[in-house]
Amino acid sequence: MQHLISQGKILYWGTSEWPAALIETACRVSEALHAEHPAMEQPQYNLFVRKRVEEEYRTLCQNYGIGLTTWSPLSSGVLTGKYASGAGTASGGGRLRLPGYEWLGARLNSETGARQLEAARKLTVLARDYGAAPSQLAIAWCLT
Numbered sequence: 498m499q500h501l502i503s504q505g506k507i508l509y510w511g512t513s514e515w516p517a518a519l520i521e522t523a524c525r526v527s528e529a530l531h532a533e534h535p536a537m538e539q540p541q542y543n544l545f546v547r548k549r550v551e552e553e554y555r556t557l558c559q560n561y562g563i564g565l566t567t568w569s570p571l572s573s574g575v576l577t578g579k580y581a582s583g584a585g586t587a588s589g590g591g592r593l594r595l596p597g598y599e600w601l602g603a604r605l606n607s608e609t610g611a612r613q614l615e616a617a618r619k620l621t622v623l624a625r626d627y628g629a630a631p632s633q634l635a636i637a638w639c640l641t
Contacts, residue, residue: 499532511537511566517553524561534561542567542639544576544620545613567639573601575613576635578621580605 498510512520512535520538527534538558542550542565550565557563571577579591592598593605604610617631624631 499527499530502533509533509536511535511539513539514541517549517557520563521557521561524557524563535563537564537566539566539568541569543570543572544616544635544638545572570636570639571632572613572635573604575605575617576620576631578617578624578631581614581618581621 498507501507502510510533512523515523515538520535524534538554540549540554546569550567554563554565558565574580574592593602605614620634621631624634627634
């Protein structure tokens, strides 16, 4: 990576879905080589997937100044409320009808999916009370 930075082809480099221990190793090796360590990590983060960001990365980010660029803040659309009415069933709608999205239907029809859909229903009610969309609350939560 340092070679690409030195050539001006990239300004920074980062990781995606790396465990904190591996990122820390990359930082230590980079420092030993007098090279740039990863500037950012791209983890999944939303109301349902929190542990890695909140527990594993906190100290790492503070110690090395690493930023986060998260993905799936709406948990593949679940936190928008669009599946809360049962659209997550096998007949489904939206992305559930597209090839390659069978995993989403399977997830929504699982025990975990049922709990997530119930949480999304509650988020929808809460959002309505605040005059906001569920997606707005879910993204605002990620930013706090």
